[in-house]
Amino acid sequence: MTRKKINKLLIANRGEIALRIVRACAEANIRSVAIYTEPDRYGLYVKRANESYFLGDDPLAGYLDPLRLVNLAVETGCDAIHPGYGFLSENAQFARLCRMKGVTFVGPSAEVIHKMGDKTQARATMTAAKVPVTPGSEGNLENLDDALKEAERIGFPIMIKATSGGGGRGIRRCDNAEEVRKQYPRVISEATKAFGSAEVFMEKCIVNPRHIEVQILGDSHGNVIHLFERDCSVQRRNQKLIEIAPSPQIDEQQRKTLGDLAVRAASAVGYESAGTVEFLLDGEDMYFMEMNTRIQVEHTITEQITGVDLVREQLRIAAGEELRYKQDDISYRGFAMQLRINAEDPKNDFLPSFGRVTHYYAPGGPGVRVDTAIYTGYEIPPYFDSMCLKLIVWSLSWEDTIARAKRAIDDMRLHGIKTTAAYYQQILEHEDFRRGDFDTSFVAEHPELLKYSEKRHPSEVALALAAAITAHAGWYGEEKQ
Ligand code: ADP
Ligand code: ADP
Ligand code: MG
Numbered sequence: 001m002t003r004k005k006i007n008k009l010l011i012a013n014r015g016e017i018a019l020r021i022v023r024a025c026a027e028a029n030i031r032s033v034a035i036y037t038e039p040d041r042y043g044l045y046v047k048r049a050n051e052s053y054f055l056g057d058d059p060l061a062g063y064l065d066p067l068r069l070v071n072l073a074v075e076t077g078c079d080a081i082h083p084g085y086g087f088l089s090e091n092a093q094f095a096r097l098c099r100m101k102g103v104t105f106v107g108p109s110a111e112v113i114h115k116m117g118d119k120t121q122a123r124a125t126m127t128a129a130k131v132p133v134t135p136g137s138e139g140n141l142e143n144l145d146d147a148l149k150e151a152e153r154i155g156f157p158i159m160i161k162a163t164s165g166g167g168g169r170g171i172r173r174c175d176n177a178e179e180v181r182k183q184y185p186r187v188i189s190e191a192t193k194a195f196g197s198a199e200v201f202m203e204k205c206i207v208n209p210r211h212i213e214v215q216i217l218g219d220s221h222g223n224v225i226h227l228f229e230r231d232c233s234v235q236r237r238n239q240k241l242i243e244i245a246p247s248p249q250i251d252e253q254q255r256k257t258l259g260d261l262a263v264r265a266a267s268a269v270g271y272e273s274a275g276t277v278e279f280l281l282d283g284e285d286m287y288f289m290e291m292n293t294r295i296q297v298e299h300t301i302t303e304q305i306t307g308v309d310l311v312r313e314q315l316r317i318a319a320g321e322e323l324r325y326k327q328d329d330i331s332y333r334g335f336a337m338q339l340r341i342n343a344e345d346p347k348n349d350f351l352p353s354f355g356r357v358t359h360y361y362a363p364g365g366p367g368v369r370v371d372t373a374i375y376t377g378y379e380i381p382p383y384f385d386s387m388c389l390k391l392i393v394w395s396l397s398w399e400d401t402i403a404r405a406k407r408a409i410d411d412m413r414l415h416g417i418k419t420t421a422a423y424y425q426q427i428l429e430h431e432d433f434r435r436g437d438f439d440t441s442f443v444a445e446h447p448e449l450l451k452y453s454e455k456r457h458p459s460e461v462a463l464a465l466a467a468a469i470t471a472h473a474g475w476y477g478e479e480k481q
Helices: 015-027 044-048 066-075 092-100 110-117 119-128 144-154 177-195 252-268 299-306 310-318 398-411 421-429 447-454 458-473
Strands: 008-011 031-036 051-054 080-082 158-162 171-174 200-204 210-218 224-236 239-245 273-282 285-292 335-342 359-361 368-372 387-395 413-415
Touching (some): 015 044, 015 310, 015 387, 031 044, 066 080, 066 092, 092 110, 110 119, 119 200, 119 285, 144 200, 158 177, 224 299, 239 299, 252 285, 299 368, 335 421, 368 398, 387 398, 421 447
Parallel strands (some): 008 031
Antiparallel strands (some): 210 273, 224 239, 273 285, 359 413, 368 387
16 A cells, blocks of 8 residues: 555544544644534534534534545545544445545555454454464354354353444353343344444353453554553453553463464554454463454553553554564553543443533643543533543552552542542452452442442542632632633
């Protein structure tokens, strides 16, 4: 693929990731173009980009229209499009359209997106490359009989999964044949609704695994390196809540094996750009689960431990430049943790809690990074993801990173909506978590952590008092109307 310098770039996304890309563009001396629909009119990323274009009243349609976005890029003189995560980021047709219109797509080729976006095809590709995959069906399931036969062969418990799934949806566990009969049509219907494809496949259910993923970077000159792993085992309903880099629960030997496997996986498909290879760990066993062909929500923690700006590297790679780093140049220091602060009510089954942010005071101090697009007065729209702020902390030791995360949450003021912040304080205090001993069942197995309201955190009381005292100065308390 011919690669050319990027002078102006259209961001085909919204919210915090759009702002993250605006910032990378500003540092790379690239003009940034934002897009927005009606609910995002007052978005921070819109104000911060060099130019912005309105895509209409429908909250979502504008962000999901490949042809319109590529045409807009051409009309506004952009040489590139960054898709962020979600939306069109793993849409091969979008990448192909960019190529046809001479716009650089910041990501891997349409062929690689297609190959890895289809989970059964990705499994076959990895098997051929001698990367161990989670045991499961060779291809997609043909019908219920096939599903029942495969389940017997693989052995219960099993997972039925949407072949083009993402975002933790379209995944169901079955412990016996009866459940296969029940869940098989459900997954098909979910997959059709959410991903526009009825294809499903089966995997052995790894009971209480750890989710460990490896960040990789590949360039158009055939170089592929990894930037160590992230532990994303703290999940609720297959969705990540807290991410940690490096994993506090693997040793150097496992770390090296995972890194090598991820590089082998990415090299096997000639991967260009930033990407993630996800694995499930079951004791000493490691299984390839899927590859995400985009920048991820949790890329931030890898940036904190390695010092590499992943979005900036994506831009350099897309412009055809050679990777600046060899594998031996990449090292990590300390531990970073990202808390996904979601606009949800943990005490009410994590029901989304959208609305106006009446007061926001950002946490700060040493080792604290906040990636968010909210501000005091901002109205969180109900049409998108409920993640409203990424709180990222870094420190030299695991213990200090936990202490810093707790302190940073105490620092933060976020009023007007319910969030998951106080719930995370409970996780941070749990002894298993502190020992670095947790797997994907941690959240489900500790429902008692949701009862935080009954026992108010002492430092919260102290801070509430401080807030009350300083409120008249308009500094720390609720915003004055
Ligand atoms: P990450 O692995 O980067 O944490 P997530 O799985 O949490 O990614 O997804 C990131 C965002 O993209 C979320 O908003 C999620 O809902 C969305 N998303 C991921 N995959 C898909 C997909 N295949 N279709 C639609 N949305 C998706
Ligand atoms: P998505 O594309 O939605 O991110 P993944 O295939 O990455 O889907 O799976 C998301 C999560 O679901 C994993 O992190 C893990 O917690 C759980 N999961 C998926 N497959 C399995 C499996 N075979 N055994 C156990 N857990 C699984
Ligand atoms: Mg995944």
